[in-house]
Amino acid sequence: MSVPLTLLGLLEREPSHGYDLKRDYDAFFGKGKPLPFGQVYATLGRLARDGKVVVGDVEPGSGPDRKRYVITDTGATEFESWLVEPVEAEPHLQTxxxxxxxxxxxxxxxxxxxxxxxxxxxxxxxxxxxxxxxxxxxxxxxxxxxxxxxxxxxxxxxxxxxxxxxxxxxxxxxx
Structure with a gap:
């Protein structure tokens, strides 16, 4: 499972906070293996560094300010390319x-x-x-x-x- 591309797909649906992205990822894709919060924010940091997401509105929270992440055109293009690419046919002959x-x-x-x-x-x-x-x-x-x-x-x-x-x-x- 590609966590960065999955998060881009969730962001294409709507801009979201890291907490909301983790919740949605876990609900739909993390059965039995929830995504650690640290991985969510590290991945979002790399996506922002690479120009695939930007930080939108910052809202005050009970702890640190909550950042709403927004997918960029570059991120949307990469996600679309990944989405239409077929998954490698399994299984490999050497299991x-x-x-x-x-x-x-x-x-x-x-x-x-x-x-x-x-x-x-x-x-x-x-x-x-x-x-x-x-x-x-x-x-x-x-x-x-x-x-x-x-x-x-x-x-x-x-x-x-x-x-x-x-x-x-x-x-x-x-x-």
Whole structure:
């Protein structure tokens, strides 16, 4: 996730204070990993330095003055370019799951036990995401579905690989 570009997108919607940007980011994009306040303000500082946002109205607050950030034409252009660019198609052919299985086989370790442990971890995460989907709104449900579909795909791969472990072990063994 690109925090700077996401903040630019939120600012294109409307000028906002850092606090409001963090709240919106966390509500829509930070499920399970909220954005630290320090990162919000450091990112806004870099965006301002690079001419992508400017500080608009400054309002007194209960603490320091509250700055309202406004996206510039440069920031809007960069955001638009990013928005229309397709996301790199996943997955990469060399995944961590695959690497662990092959290394386990190369080293004579129990790759099947690793796959069983990984399957259990995936199923636990799927239960968690199903609860999020059931208890949340549409945004939560769509995010949970995205994760569930990826996990389902991984589970199919785990099952297929478990069925082919002997053949894979023979192929990766030293001659």
């Amino acid at each position: 961590l799951l695959f690497t662990k299985v092959v290394l386990a086989l190369m080293l004579g370790r129990d790759a099947e036990a690793y796959l069983d442990t990984q399957r259990a971890a995936h199923l636990q995460r799927m239960r968690e995401l199903t609860a999020v989907k059931r208890d949340g709104g549409l945004v939560d449900a769509l995010l949970a579905d995205h994760g569930l579909f990826h996990l389902e795909s991984d589970l199919r791969w785990i099952d297929l690989t478990a069925a082919r472990l002997d053949a894979l072990a023979a192929e990766v063994a030293r001659p």
